[in-house]
Amino acid sequence: MRHSIRQAKVKADETDKKRARPRLRGVGAFVFALMILAGGVGLFTHPATPLAPAWNPLQPLRIDDPLTPLTGWKLSRAANDPAQCLAALDGHAAARAMPDFTVSDQCHIQTRVDLSRVGRAQLTPVETRCAIALRLAMWERHSVQPAAQQHLGSAVDVINHIGSYNCRAMRTADGTSTSMSTHATAAAIDISGFALANGTKITLIDDWQGDTANARFLRALRDGACQFFRLTLSPDYNALHADHFHLQSRGWGLCR
Known part of the structure; x- marks a missing residue:
């Protein structure tokens, strides 16, 4: 009986982890996109940007x-x-x-x-x-x-x-x-x-x-x-x- 309860609990934990992974992946992707966006904006706006003015849409x-x-x-x-x-x-x-x-x-x-x-x-x-x-x-x-x-x-x-x-x-x-x-x-x-x-x-x-x-x-x-x-x-x-x-x-x- 106890063994069955432990097995059910393990399966429930695994199910919760699987459900959490897409959410974590979504959060991770969102954070990564924010980092890329911040880096991209910095590329255009930073005073020391290596991007030539002719190639900079903000110039x-x-x-x-x-x-x-x-x-x-x-x-x-x-x-x-x-x-x-x-x-x-x-x-x-x-x-x-x-x-x-x-x-x-x-x-x-x-x-x-x-x-x-x-x-x-x-x-x-x-x-x-x-x-x-x-x-x-x-x-x-x-x-x-x-x-x-x-x-x-x-x-x-x-x-x-x-x-x-x-x-x-x-x-x-x-x-x-x-x-x-x-x-x-x-x-x-x-x-x-x-x-x-x-x-x-x-x-x-x-x-x-x-x-x-x-x-x-x-x-x-x-x-x-x-x-x-x-x-x-x-x-x-x-x-x-x-x-x-x-x-x-x-x-x-x-x-x-």
Whole structure:
């Protein structure tokens, strides 16, 4: 009788232990996850973290950081935040913040800046949105200057444009649209050519066609712009763009 009671007690203890193991495993997994999470946050936030700023999602966009898979996300976040946008441009562009400009609900410039330089490249002063200035600065740093050195052996000193803000309807191959252009809110800029430090002048209307060094340079710039702008149109798109790149800070990702 006593033996049977002892056996029953042993079985009950074993059953209780088995029931406790999943709970213990769950608690252990939870504690382990907390430790990993704490270590991960520390990796991002610790002052002595070995993680480079370009790879740290908690660090803001810096124009001179190398490109990483996080760059596009950081760029979008900064472009949509006026304070982050201006902070990123500081030291990398001549962009003077201005009060917002409003003509109507359809025609205005929010987060307006007066832009006259991105990187080392000068521009005729243009009033545009901070997001356009920031995307131009990224393009100049990571596409324009490297492509100029690769294809032409010289730096770009001037980026020529034909404007950003223009309160007008969209132009299409079939005529004027009923929709407003992104230029009506300065959410785009049109780039027409470049002047190099060695004196070379390049325009899209004269140099896009063919397999010359100038043409390869311009095509590299078009492809590079697609990394930093939400919509990029070149002479390959249609005749309306034969003389310029249309670079837009909002859109559906068209690159042509």
